[in-house]
Amino acid sequence: MGERLRAVLPSVFSVLLALAVCWVFIALTRDAETATGAYLQMLRGGLGDWPLYFEGGRLAVLTRPLGEAAIKAALLLLTGLSVTVAFKVGLFNIGAQGQMLVGALAAAVAGAQLQLPAVLHVPVAVLAACVAGALWALIAAGLKLARGVHEVISTIMLNWVAVSLVDNWLSVGPLRAGAGTNLSVTGTAEIAASAQLPRLLGDISRLHLGFPLALAVALAIWVWLSRLRSGFETRAVGLGAEAARAAGIPVVRRTAQAMGLAGALAGMAGAVLVLGTEYRYPGGLGAPYGFDGIAISLIGGNHPLGVALSALFFGALRAGGTRMQLLGVHKSYPELIQGLALLFVAGRLVWLSLLRPRRVAPVAPTRQPEASPEVPRA
Amino acid sequence: MLEIIEALLSSTLEYFPALLFAALGATLCERSGVVNVGVEGMMRAGAFCAAVAAITFPTPVGVLMGMLAGAGMAAIHGYLCIRWRSDQVVSGMAINLVALAGGTYLLESLYGPNGTPPIHQLTRWHLPGLSEVPLLRAFSGHSALTWIALALPFAFHGLLYRTPLGLRLRAVGEKPHAVATLGLSVTGLRWLAVLGSGMLAGLGGATLSTAVLDRFEQHTPAGLGFMALAAMVFGRWTPLGAFLAALFFAAGNALRIGLASSAPGLLEVVPQGFLLALPYVLTLALLAFQGQRTHAPAALGTPYEQESR
Numbered sequence: 001m002g003e004r005l006r007a008v009l010p011s012v013f014s015v016l017l018a019l020a021v022c023w024v025f026i027a028l029t030r031d032a033e034t035a036t037g038a039y040l041q042m043l044r045g046g047l048g049d050w051p052l053y054f055e056g057g058r059l060a061v062l063t064r065p066l067g068e069a070a071i072k073a074a075l076l077l078l079t080g081l082s083v084t085v086a087f088k089v090g091l092f093n094i095g096a097q098g099q100m101l102v103g104a105l106a107a108a109v110a111g112a113q114l115q116l117p118a119v120l121h122v123p124v125a126v127l128a129a130c131v132a133g134a135l136w137a138l139i140a141a142g143l144k145l146a147r148g149v150h151e152v153i154s155t156i157m158l159n160w161v162a163v164s165l166v167d168n169w170l171s172v173g174p175l176r177a178g179a180g181t182n183l184s185v186t187g188t189a190e191i192a193a194s195a196q197l198p199r200l201l202g203d204i205s206r207l208h209l210g211f212p213l214a215l216a217v218a219l220a221i222w223v224w225l226s227r228l229r230s231g232f233e234t235r236a237v238g239l240g241a242e243a244a245r246a247a248g249i250p251v252v253r254r255t256a257q258a259m260g261l262a263g264a265l266a267g268m269a270g271a272v273l274v275l276g277t278e279y280r281y282p283g284g285l286g287a288p289y290g291f292d293g294i295a296i297s298l299i300g301g302n303h304p305l306g307v308a309l310s311a312l313f314f315g316a317l318r319a320g321g322t323r324m325q326l327l328g329v330h331k332s333y334p335e336l337i338q339g340l341a342l343l344f345v346a347g348r349l350v351w352l353s354l355l356r357p358r359r360v361a362p363v364a365p366t367r368q369p370e371a372s373p374e375v376p377r378a
Numbered sequence: 379m380l381e382i383i384e385a386l387l388s389s390t391l392e393y394f395p396a397l398l399f400a401a402l403g404a405t406l407c408e409r410s411g412v413v414n415v416g417v418e419g420m421m422r423a424g425a426f427c428a429a430v431a432a433i434t435f436p437t438p439v440g441v442l443m444g445m446l447a448g449a450g451m452a453a454i455h456g457y458l459c460i461r462w463r464s465d466q467v468v469s470g471m472a473i474n475l476v477a478l479a480g481g482t483y484l485l486e487s488l489y490g491p492n493g494t495p496p497i498h499q500l501t502r503w504h505l506p507g508l509s510e511v512p513l514l515r516a517f518s519g520h521s522a523l524t525w526i527a528l529a530l531p532f533a534f535h536g537l538l539y540r541t542p543l544g545l546r547l548r549a550v551g552e553k554p555h556a557v558a559t560l561g562l563s564v565t566g567l568r569w570l571a572v573l574g575s576g577m578l579a580g581l582g583g584a585t586l587s588t589a590v591l592d593r594f595e596q597h598t599p600a601g602l603g604f605m606a607l608a609a610m611v612f613g614r615w616t617p618l619g620a621f622l623a624a625l626f627f628a629a630g631n632a633l634r635i636g637l638a639s640s641a642p643g644l645l646e647v648v649p650q651g652f653l654l655a656l657p658y659v660l661t662l663a664l665l666a667f668q669g670q671r672t673h674a675p676a677a678l679g680t681p682y683e684q685e686s687r
Contacts, residue, residue, distance in 0.1 A: 029487060092467055094415075147666045150674075152415065152467070153611050154665065156604045160658040169651025288478075294471050330486040332479050339475030343454070346469040349462045 010351035011299050011306070014344035015313065018337045025336075026329060038329045045323030046316030060204045065319060067205030071277060073315025074214040078269035079293025080300060080307040081221055082262045086137075086151075087302045088225060089258035090238035095140055095155025096266040097290025098162035102136045103129035103267025105166050107274040108281035109175065111191025118194040122209075125195045126271045133267020134260040136162065141259035145252055151259075159290070167284050177280070186283035197276040210272035215308065217265070222304035234258050266290060292335075295342040314338055380512055382636070387516035389632035390625070395527035396421075396585040396599070398624040400606030401613065402534055403448075403578030405620050408610065409538065410571030411551035411677040416455050416470035417579045418603025419477030424448040424580025426481050429587040429594035430488075432497040440497070441523075441584045448580015449573050451477065456572040460565050463681030474603075485596065493595040500589045521589040523581075531621035538617060547571055551675035554682045564682045579603065608661055614673040630657035 019039075026035035044050070046069045048062035079096045086093035107129040116124060140158055143149040177189040197208040225231040236244040237254045245251045269289060274281055296314060300307035314334065321334035344351075400417050407414040427447035432440025451473055458464040489495065500521035509518040517524075538544035549557045550567045558564050586602070587594045609627055613619025634653045 094471075143662065143666050149662070149665045150611065153608055154662060157608060157658045157662050160601065160604075161655045161662075164651045164654035164658070166651075168654050169649040173649055173651070291471075291475065295475055298468055298471075330483050332482040332486070335479035336476070336483055339472060339477075339479045342468070343458075343472035343476055346464045346472045347458050347462055349464060 006352065006355070007301055007303075008306070009355055010348040011301055011310070011341075011345055013351055014348075015299065015337075015341045017344050018340035021340055022333065022337050026333075030329075034327055034329070038324045038327045038333075041323040041326055042317060042320035042334070044320065046318075046320030063201055063205035063207070065323075067201065067207035069312075069316040069319035070207050070211040071315075072318040073311045074211045074272055074276075075269050075289050076292055076296045076315055076318075077214040077218055077308055077311035078265050078272060079289050080296030080311050081218055081293075081304060082265035082269070082290075083293045083297035084300070084302050084304060084307050085221065085234075085258055085265060086262040087297065088238045089234050089255050090241065091141075091144070091151045091255070091259055091262075093137070093140075093155060093259070093262050093266075094152055094294065095137060095158050095290070096262070096269075096293045097285070097288060098155065098159035099133040099136045099263040099266035100270040100273075100290050101159075101162045101166055101285055102270070103133035104270030104274045104285065105170065105175070105188070105281050106132035106267065107195075107271035108188045108191060111195030111275060112189040112280070114195075115192070116194060118198075121192065121194040122197060122275065125191070125275055126268060129267040129271035129274075130264035131267070133265070133270065134263040137259050137263025137266070138256065141256045144259075145255060163284075166281075171281050171283065175281075188281040190280045191275065195275055196279060197272070206277065208276040210276040213268075214272065214311075217268070218304050218308040221265075225304065230254070230257070266293070269293075292338070295338050299338075299341055299345050384513055384516045386629070386632050386636050387513075388519070389635060390628045391516065391520055391524050392590060393631050394624055394628035395523045396582045396590060397602060397606055397609060397628055398527045398531065398621065399578045399582035399585060400603055401609040401620040401624050402530060402617060403575040403582065404606055404610040405613070405615055405617060406534070406547075406571050406578065407452075407575035408615060408678055409551045409675055410547050410568045411554060411675055411680065411682070412456075412459055412568055412572055413466035413679045414452075414455065414470055414572070414575055415467055415607060416451065416473035416477075417575075417582075417606050418599060418601065419470075419474040420448040420451045420576050420579035421583035421586070421599045421603045421606075422477040422481050423451045424583030425587040425598045426484065426583075426594050427580075428584035429494045429497060432588055433495060437498050437500050437588050441500070441581065441588055444584025444587070445577045445580040448578070448583065449576040452572050452576020452579070455576070456569050459681065460568050460572065463683065466679055466681075481594075482596065485594065491596060493593045494587075496592045497588065499592045521585075523585050523589050527585075531617045534617035548675075551677055554677050558682075558684065568682070579606075582606070611673075612661060612664065614668075615675060627657055627661075630660070 023035045023039060026038055045065050048065045050062070052061045053059070079100060082096045082099065083093050107125045110125040110128040111121070114121065114124065136158060140151050140154040143154045144151050171188055172186060175188045177187060197210050199205070200207050200209065200212075225235060233244070233249045234254050234257070236247065236249055237251050241251050273285070273289075292314075296310050297307055300310035317334040317337060321331045324333055325331050400421055403420075404414050404417050424444035424447050428440040428444030431443035455469050455473055458469040459466045485491070485493070500523065502519050502521055503525075505518050508514050538548060546557060546562055546567055547570070550564055554564045557567070582602070583599055586598055591598075605627055606624070609620055609623035613621070613623040634656070637653060
């Protein structure tokens with residue numbers, strides 16, 4: 001079995017197993033027909049209603065679901081990449097949620113307060129979000145490098161600080177739309193039209209520039225990690241900081257850079273959410289995108305292209321999840337599938353031992369060729 | 379003034395047990411060398427099962443079911459981390475995600491989105507002697523779990539530092555190979571710690587749904603499990619440290635609620651978001667001040683392989 005296949009197969013099987021387990025779960029709580037129906041609805045909601053298209057020929061039944069899937073995938077991809085980049089330098093970024101939140105707020109403020117032509121406004125707002133996210137992540141990196149505070153704890157704390165400050169103060173207080181008046185709105189003022197990410201298909205789909213942007217970023221991260229010197233050094237630090245230091249790699253700088261980049265990516269996810277679909281900072285982010293990013297990154301094998309595939313897949317699943325409600329299956333079902341898939345990915349050594357090539361039967365005819373290989377005991 | 383302190387103390391004691399149980403569970407697990415970021419998920423499973431069981435059975439039975447549910451989640455963690463040497467952080471995060479989505483799904487399909495129907499709360503103890511004394515009155519009117527939470531850290535301290543089992547548990551988190559050399563089972567000890575940790579986290583969750591509230595709600599435990607992890611680190615991986623840290627966080631929370639309800643004028647000067655953020659900022663500052671490098675168990679996060687050294 002090729003090395004590459006060994007890396008990919010556990011994830012693929014994990015996702016398939018999660019799908020199967022969840023199907024059985026619906027079949028047990030409802031019945032098999034509902035389970036199959038729900039999955040079909042999920043497919044149609046995520047990949048387009050092809051049967052309806054062939055009947056009626058309306059393009060919108062394809063573009064609308066696909067657009068929704070792409071929007072969801074863009075967010076998952078960016079937060080997934082954020083976690084991946086941190087992983088590559090050996091840090092576990094649980095803080096993508098907080099970084100995204102800070103980024104989303106920055107994008108909303110830049111989008112609403114600045115008056116710029118569209119050519120400049122969108123990049124400036126996205127950049128503001130990236131900088132805000134990066135700064136937020138650098139707090140954790142700084143604490144780690146200077147004081148040895150474990151990044152898992154510090155990023156969790158920073159998540160809560162971000163939620164407290166943004167959701168419980170800024171977006172309901174000073175930055176609330178119509179602050180100072182008697183208007184009771186949650187969330188910030190609507191961004192200017194010039195700051196909106198342009199829609200790519202006009203009115204037949206919500207698909208916007210954020211999706212190709214996310215894909216391009218994934219490609220860039222892949223090139224950086226696999227082709228550029230600084231990317232190689234980053235991975236070297238992640239594989240062994242001591243060895244990297246001995247080889248003359250600036251460990252502290254690479255760590256801070258990678259964590260800053262992780263924050264910038266999560267911040268960009270916030271920008272895509274605000275500039276692409278919400279058009280303002282809503283009362284709250286609405287979903288734990290940052291935590292989804294952890295799952296997406298790990299299921300994608302911490303490889304930028306794997307993360308892209310995993311994000312596309314779960315984006316489609318998420319978009320389709322809302323259609324499962326037609327059959328009374330809760331829309332959180334795709335999240336359950338995602339969680340189970342991650343659980344099975346965590347058991348990747350189980351998969352690898354199951355997938356290990358059976359030893360070629362020895363010449364002696366008495367041995368059974370099917371004899372399963374010894375499983376190594378912990 | 380006395381009434382205010384009394385109210386704050388009472389509110390602290392209300393919030394404290396759930397946090398403490400989870401923090402003690404995390405401490406136990408990590409002292410044996412297994413990272414447990416799945417505390418949040420184990421708490422959620424415990425809270426859910428406790429509430430569901432308490433609908434038909436007496437509430438204490440519900441609490442036991444909650445503990446079992448926590449241990450069940452921990453068993454998954456143990457199977458992946460101890461048996462298969464999986465990445466412990468990944469496994470823990472997976473448990474969190476499964477518990478979050480699974481809990482939402484089950485709640486929705488069984489009872490609707492708002493939560494389980496109300497159950498009988500655990501009996502609150504109104505101690506005749508105590509409820510007369512000013513100040514100490516705050517200790518009255520809580521469930522038995524509060525008293526267990528006040529005693530348990532000391533019991534754990536005794537267990538970890540005064541018994542052979544405690545020595546072995548600590549040793550397994552520092553130098554598993556040395557423990558194996560003595561002919562003791564590394565995996566057995568770790569299983570014990572992981573399952574115990576799950577039971578404690580489940581108990582913490584059950585406390586939320588049976589003592590603090592009287593139902594399981596959509597967002598339970600709302601990040602308390604992560605708080606417990608912080609309390610564990612903050613308490614330097616010791617039971618008494620976790621005790622103090624949990625008390626500190628609970629007091630911070632009580633102060634926040636107390637300030638919001640008793641002095642609404644203050645909220646116009648200091649935004650509530652600041653008060654909310656305060657415990658977390660303080661934790662970060664204290665962790666930075668402490669410098670954490672030396673306190674974590676040496677073998678934390680490294681799966682045990684017999685052949686390796």
